[in-house]
Amino acid sequence: MKLQDTLELHVKTAVKALFQSELESVEFQATRKEFAGDITIVVFPMLSVVKGNPAAIGEQIGEYLQNNVDLVKSFNVVKGFLNIEIADSYYINFFNSIKDSEDYGFSKNKDDKAVMVEYSSPNTNKPLHLGHVRNVLLGYSVAEILKASGKNVYKTQIINDRGIHICKSMLAWKRFGNGETPESTGLKGDKLVGNYYVEFDKAYKKEISELIAKGQSEEDAKKNAPVLLEAQEMLRKWEAGDKDIVALWETMNGWVYDGFEETYKAIGVDFDKNYYESQTYLLGKEFIAEGLKTGVFFKKNDGSVWCDLTEDGLDEKIVLRSDGTAVYMTQDIGTAIQRIKDYPDVGGMVYTVGNEQDYHFKVLFLILKKLGFDWAKNLFHLSYGMVDLPSGKMKSREGTVVDADDLIQEMADTAEEISKELGKLEDYSEEEKKSLYKIIGLGALKYYILKVDPKKRILFDPKESIDFQGNTGPFIQYTYARIQSILRKSNQDSSVTLSQFEMQLQDKEKQLLKQLEQFPVVIQNAAEQHSPALIANYTYDLVKDFNSFYQNVPILGADTEHEKAFRVALSKTVGQTIKNAFGVLGIDVPERM
């Protein structure tokens, strides 16, 4: 039984014995550093049942607990707070129960219903940038956290592979590309296609100004520019299945997928299944037709199909254009249904998408409910804040985006620079060094992004590089490496049992044990709240405590063998917990650094 639950029973018994009153619940909190004790009972809420002075009541309950409960070693009362010191034996028993477990913190019970997490939805006309990076890191981590909390999880992405934006790149490539390929240029496929998207925009802008010079209004010029008309014509041909256009579309999308794959691999994320909008929008249309029959949707005079959500406090929403073509909503309805068809064990889905689409997902979930799907009540939009630059929003066409591949490389470069200054890796091979720089650089980037609450927007200043000191990924990785160094030197048989030790825990040791005890709770909270930030902040607290212990208490140089054995085992368990916590954040830990 959990410490709190045990104590709660005893406190209720105490109150009954002392005051002949029944408590509904007992309020606990961690004892603040400046007071003696491990756990604190707040007396104030009891006053509604027990009349009297809070401090005096606290004294009496404390006295009772000390005399009747073995766990309670001593107590003190400050105002209405009853601080209780827990016996060392409790913490030693706890430690023995977890110290050899490699998956400490992870739930062993598995739900039979799975959850699908979507955490990337790129367009295939340009490379991934910092905004996608936040999306991907967040979603990957939430998927891993859900797994750790006992869920079966499928990771997926939705690739927006059709539409006018792709035709723009295709058209520009046809016009100016001279048959260039990733092989002929040495460029990553997504970069090559992205370049032509920019080329299109240049040509488009040029034609607009030419038309304006000829006397057209800006509005007309934007509509009449020949390249745009041609791109639109291309889209119509694509939808009609024109062989050449479809072939070109397949080729260029193929280049982009290869490029994306490389970036995902560099980031260290993967997917169990990819979905493509070109393959799901038709299913969406089917269900629009279905919904028309059942009255979920209605048709306007011009032929467009809508869903009336005014009774739910929203507006009318279009689900099919008057020309019968699909909109975004159509595709998303189709994709959701397709996923449940493919994975019947899925009972809910998480969509990792920026908060600019809050309204869209509110509507999507509502429509799926109206269509009568029982899984529709378990849909969650993991909405996150934008990543802004000091100059404002990132815009690909204005060249103000922070490219994902470049960013990852820069982080590794910074790690290399710092490592060289510190000069601790002389005996490493070039290959080992390179892999370590990547681990550290990525660790810095991922931690930087994941430690902030998903809801909040992030301001990223490319000129001020991400820190490697303080509350950062490398700081935590460094602590892990230190622990591994101790383990290498100790040569300790890890199977020691510590219950036999007659020992007095030091404050720093007890603090670590208390912190370790929290880890499974933190995992569950993070899963419920879909927040990797909780894991990141927990890990930082744990690591701060460990470093304080490390620097103030001798481990290998302990006075007795018993103490040494305990401290080595404690260090090992902290290391394992760091590894597990960082694992669900998608961050690697190094053996040395």
Place this chain on the structure above:
RNA sequence: GGUGGCAUAGCUCAGCUGGAUAGAGCACCUGCCUUCUAAGCAGGCGGUCCUAGGUUCGAAUCCUAGUGCCAUCACCA
């Protein structure tokens, strides 16, 4: 204008279902490497928790109103 989100130290962020004197990191200042990795430790400086009301034993936290920033309200995605 309607709706939603955010607002805590110079900067970046914590602060769990309301609880003790609001916490970290960066930056700035002081100490600590011939003992387990100084990407570290120990300490100092730094606050109108956006504003005004309200709820109560008690509010950064909950409620109301206002201010500021962001997003959204398209036959765009």
